[in-house]
Amino acid sequence: MAGKINRQTGNSLYDLLFARYGERRWWPAESPYEVMAGAILTQNTAWTNVEKAIARFEGRLSPQFVLSADAGDLMEIIRPAGFFNRKAGCLKTLTAWYGQYGFAVPSVRAQPVQKIRGELLALRGIGKKTADSILLYAFEFPIFVVDAYTLRLLKRLEDSEEARSYDEAQALFGADLDAALYNNAHALIVENAKTHCRAKPVCEGCPLAGICKTAAKTV
Numbered sequence: 001m002a003g004k005i006n007r008q009t010g011n012s013l014y015d016l017l018f019a020r021y022g023e024r025r026w027w028p029a030e031s032p033y034e035v036m037a038g039a040i041l042t043q044n045t046a047w048t049n050v051e052k053a054i055a056r057f058e059g060r061l062s063p064q065f066v067l068s069a070d071a072g073d074l075m076e077i078i079r080p081a082g083f084f085n086r087k088a089g090c091l092k093t094l095t096a097w098y099g100q101y102g103f104a105v106p107s108v109r110a111q112p113v114q115k116i117r118g119e120l121l122a123l124r125g126i127g128k129k130t131a132d133s134i135l136l137y138a139f140e141f142p143i144f145v146v147d148a149y150t151l152r153l154l155k156r157l158e159d160s161e162e163a164r165s166y167d168e169a170q171a172l173f174g175a176d177l178d179a180a181l182y183n184n185a186h187a188l189i190v191e192n193a194k195t196h197c198r199a200k201p202v203c204e205g206c207p208l209a210g211i212c213k214t215a216a217k218t219v
Contacts, residue, residue, distance in 0.1 A: 013157070013211065016207045016210075017185075021191050021192070021207075023184060024184055024188050024191050025180065026183070027183075029137075032139065033061070033062060033103070034054065036095075036138045037054070037091060039137070040091050040125070043083070044082065045081050045083075049080050052080035052081070053077065053081040056079075063095045064103075067096065071092070074088045074091065074092070086125060087125075090123070090125035090126065093123050094123060097123055105138070109139055116141070117132070129145060132145045132146070132170075136182055142175070142176075142177055142182055144182045145186045149189050150169055151164060151166075156201065157208065157211065157212050159213035196208075201214065
């Protein structure tokens, strides 16, 4: 196995991607609660399907509506996102948790991030990626979101047959940066994955080719 990349390389990765793509922050949503709902709906489906599901709320997407909605009605609304039976239950469970904080972002933000993360991970249907997406994009806690694109990228940078674990990958980006930077870092990795680090990599012209062991083998 090629040598593992470290935190310094992680910083270089960000700098190279930023130089190519610039500011790419994202999570298209009208409110923090819409981000929370989107984090559930996007599980195992394309974002275009999430947009269709959110549109079917017809402006009613709120904690109060989700909690009061009949389960069958809620499932029908989110049907385009797939797995609508399970996701409807997750939405209600997550919303009930949010209700413990009065549906108020400042109340959540007043708590230690690891406390909130632990509470989210204890909810059925919420794993690390979903929890961290909610923490970063809804509540602006400084935490890096690891997804399949990130793990694929790190595997190729190291030319490794063994992928990093979620926690290992997250540690490469540290825990001492601000939320805006983590937001952009994740968006930059997604952008590069669409352009170069695809399922079948397009190494030519990739901004990371100089530090990527897989790209070096194609030269």
